[in-house]
Amino acid sequence: MARYELVKRSVALITLTNPPVNALSSAVRHAMAKSMERALNDPKVTAVVICGENGRFCGGADIREFAGPLRGPPLVPLLDAIEAGQKPVVAAIEGVALGGGFELALVCHYRIAHFKARLGLPEVTLGLLPAAGGTQRLPRLIGIPAALEMITTGRHLSAQEALKLGILDQVTEQNTCEVAVEFALRAVGKPLSSRRVSMLTTPCTPDLDALLEAVTMQVKKKARGVMAPLACIQAVRAAATMPYSKGIKRESELMATLFNSGQAQALQYCFFAQRTAGKWTLPNGAQWNNSKPREIRSAAIIGLGTMGRGIVVSLARVGISVIAVESEKKLLETGKQMVIGMLERDAKRRGVSASLNLLKFTLSLQDLKDVDLVIEAVFEDMALKKRVFQELSKVCRPATVLCTNTSGLDVDALAGVTDRPHLVVGMHFFSPAHVMKLLEVVCGPRSSSETIATAMSLGKRMGKVSVAVGNCPGFVGNRMLKPYLDQATFLLEEGATPEQVDKALEDFGFAMGVFRMSDLAGLDVGWRIRKESGLTGPDVDPKNPPRRRQGRRYCPVPDMICEQGRFGQKTGRGWYMYDKPGGTNAKPDPLIQNLLEMYRSRYGIQPRNISDQEIIERCLFALANEGFRILEDGIAARPEDIDVIYLFGYGFPRHRGGPMFYASMVGLERVLQRLEHYHQANPDVPHLEPSPLFKKLVACGSPPVQKWREHIKTMHSHL
Numbered sequence: 001m002a003r004y005e006l007v008k009r010s011v012a013l014i015t016l017t018n019p020p021v022n023a024l025s026s027a028v029r030h031a032m033a034k035s036m037e038r039a040l041n042d043p044k045v046t047a048v049v050i051c052g053e054n055g056r057f058c059g060g061a062d063i064r065e066f067a068g069p070l071r072g073p074p075l076v077p078l079l080d081a082i083e084a085g086q087k088p089v090v091a092a093i094e095g096v097a098l099g100g101g102f103e104l105a106l107v108c109h110y111r112i113a114h115f116k117a118r119l120g121l122p123e124v125t126l127g128l129l130p131a132a133g134g135t136q137r138l139p140r141l142i143g144i145p146a147a148l149e150m151i152t153t154g155r156h157l158s159a160q161e162a163l164k165l166g167i168l169d170q171v172t173e174q175n176t177c178e179v180a181v182e183f184a185l186r187a188v189g190k191p192l193s194s195r196r197v198s199m200l201t202t203p204c205t206p207d208l209d210a211l212l213e214a215v216t217m218q219v220k221k222k223a224r225g226v227m228a229p230l231a232c233i234q235a236v237r238a239a240a241t242m243p244y245s246k247g248i249k250r251e252s253e254l255m256a257t258l259f260n261s262g263q264a265q266a267l268q269y270c271f272f273a274q275r276t277a278g279k280w281t282l283p284n285g286a287q288w289n290n291s292k293p294r295e296i297r298s299a300a301i302i303g304l305g306t307m308g309r310g311i312v313v314s315l316a317r318v319g320i321s322v323i324a325v326e327s328e329k330k331l332l333e334t335g336k337q338m339v340i341g342m343l344e345r346d347a348k349r350r351g352v353s354a355s356l357n358l359l360k361f362t363l364s365l366q367d368l369k370d371v372d373l374v375i376e377a378v379f380e381d382m383a384l385k386k387r388v389f390q391e392l393s394k395v396c397r398p399a400t401v402l403c404t405n406t407s408g409l410d411v412d413a414l415a416g417v418t419d420r421p422h423l424v425v426g427m428h429f430f431s432p433a434h435v436m437k438l439l440e441v442v443c444g445p446r447s448s449s450e451t452i453a454t455a456m457s458l459g460k461r462m463g464k465v466s467v468a469v470g471n472c473p474g475f476v477g478n479r480m481l482k483p484y485l486d487q488a489t490f491l492l493e494e495g496a497t498p499e500q501v502d503k504a505l506e507d508f509g510f511a512m513g514v515f516r517m518s519d520l521a522g523l524d525v526g527w528r529i530r531k532e533s534g535l536t537g538p539d540v541d542p543k544n545p546p547r548r549r550q551g552r553r554y555c556p557v558p559d560m561i562c563e564q565g566r567f568g569q570k571t572g573r574g575w576y577m578y579d580k581p582g583g584t585n586a587k588p589d590p591l592i593q594n595l596l597e598m599y600r601s602r603y604g605i606q607p608r609n610i611s612d613q614e615i616i617e618r619c620l621f622a623l624a625n626e627g628f629r630i631l632e633d634g635i636a637a638r639p640e641d642i643d644v645i646y647l648f649g650y651g652f653p654r655h656r657g658g659p660m661f662y663a664s665m666v667g668l669e670r671v672l673q674r675l676e677h678y679h680q681a682n683p684d685v686p687h688l689e690p691s692p693l694f695k696k697l698v699a700c701g702s703p704p705v706q707k708w709r710e711h712i713k714t715m716h717s718h719l
């Protein structure tokens, strides 16, 4: 857990040994305490260097231990003892110094980092604050404004930035430990009092109150209802206004308000869920750690619409050669100009040069004969996609992996028209594809484990959070969206307005309510799908009773909106009105209000007052219920996968953990009761009928979300 060596005859080298990130578990803290005691008491030792094994200094406290009672020596007294010691201590930082790891570095008298190291206090992203003295020491070292930014955002700093801010004493490209040992030897005998950060006076900040107020407004706007950044601000205020001894008490009080909070639990769940999601597994035993991905050096994208352009950018910026194909010269030229502009802006922002030499634009599929992988991103039309896949089968070499970016069509039907169904897989990107982090990798029944591994690994290389899902209409994300959207429109029929529904969801924490989100995405896509499914348009059976289709409750209001040419932001009108086509400033539209009033009176619906609680329950419990069905059907392997999809693809608030975690926090029994209540009132809405898995979990005593998998006896996993 910590290795102790004497080097250069007088330097104690203490190495944290807790792979993979040398987290400060109870065992590590125990070993550290012993090692420090030994170093300080050994007369041969004149200085100490602390480093981490395998090129990683320390990833902070062991987050897994937060769920249980505190064991082993607490961190704060251990860190205080290091700082107070009479021998110089140097931190040799390689890899990362994060959270408690960064706080450990702050109590060392000197800090030396490798030029590739990253440093930061990400506790806020876990619903916490840096409570091992971080909120009190950092402002004393670098001043309030810079410390406030680091602590409230959790941003990682590069070594160069940390050096400029005065956090580091030296950055090196050599062996960091060796440099630190030499540095420590030179520090022997020099006075330490000015090196003890807790003893420094916090630099005076002009207009402190105005600064704190401005940052408070900023964090409230960015993450509505999230507690940790606000507690961080209060702790930093203490560093500016109180002596260290009092400030540290304030830090600990504020931490106590966060530590067991639902938000902290949700955010820590998200941390692990995100890492679990990449670990896909198939019923045949193939999984993430025993399936080798193909190496992808070149790729082709077919279709340079919004999605295609974003995918080209995502590939090119990680160094993959891309051939982009369009069907018409004009479309090709427009797409090319847009891709080049996007890549140039992206490169400028990242301070690198744009990788335009990796791009080739063509009208001919024949140019794809040598590529390693193709991603089809044409219009969402099965017949068109089938034609493309048939053509690709003929043109591409037999080993080329063929992917579709469909957002919900049958991946296996596409595989079926090729000569290589085992090499076909879905790569469902989210718009805009070069910005959104989520990738659903859709595993068809015939996709080989190598193909799945290739798509998952390519997603990771592009910086995406990739989740393997099964093949069914809408996969996971879009399949769950349907009950959510249905409930929102039913609420309009019953008396709510789009702005009321959106406000309730935004107060819950969504960046955007469902109607604003629909306006942004465009209303015409859903309209076309409903027409194709015979739910609206000329193919609707005239014998259908009003507001019912296929034996179920149906709300035609979204169709009525589209019939008026209101397709959302792009047309300047949708559920809201905008200043101009493409405008983003949504204003409530009296015409929508009138339309809803006329609609209700035409169907004799008496509008009623609808509470925010009902809005949240109906939208989100219906969403989670569909999640249970997805687990039952084997379309997602675990609740964590569903939550990750909603966090990264649909703006579900991270401090609520995702729809499945949220349901477990509300209490499965309570959610079940409410769903049964709403289903009784709406027996013609099957999405409100609690799924059998949901009932089973409640009957089993509502186990925590991490244990649900044990209860999912999937008869036929689609993964």
Ligand SMILES: C/C=C(\C)C(=O)SCCNC(=O)CCNC(=O)[C@H](O)C(C)(C)COP(=O)(O)OP(=O)(O)OC[C@H]1O[C@@H](n2cnc3c(N)ncnc32)[C@H](O)[C@@H]1OP(=O)(O)O
Pocket: 020, 021, 023, 059, 060, 061, 062, 063, 064, 096, 098, 099, 100, 101, 122, 123, 126, 128, 129, 130, 131, 132, 272, 275, 276
């Ligand atoms: C009070 C609170 C205090 C004092 C704190 O310190 S809170 C913790 C603050 N630290 C962090 O938030 C850092 C969290 N970790 C990361 O950001 C990253 O893991 C990393 C940058 C350190 C490394 O990233 P990467 O190389 O991509 O590796 P992974 O993220 O995949 O992680 C590898 C495995 O290590 C587990 N892990 C990482 N950090 C911790 C931790 N602090 N405690 C416990 N476990 C940690 C992570 O879950 C991965 O586990 P497996 O999935 O492989 O099982």
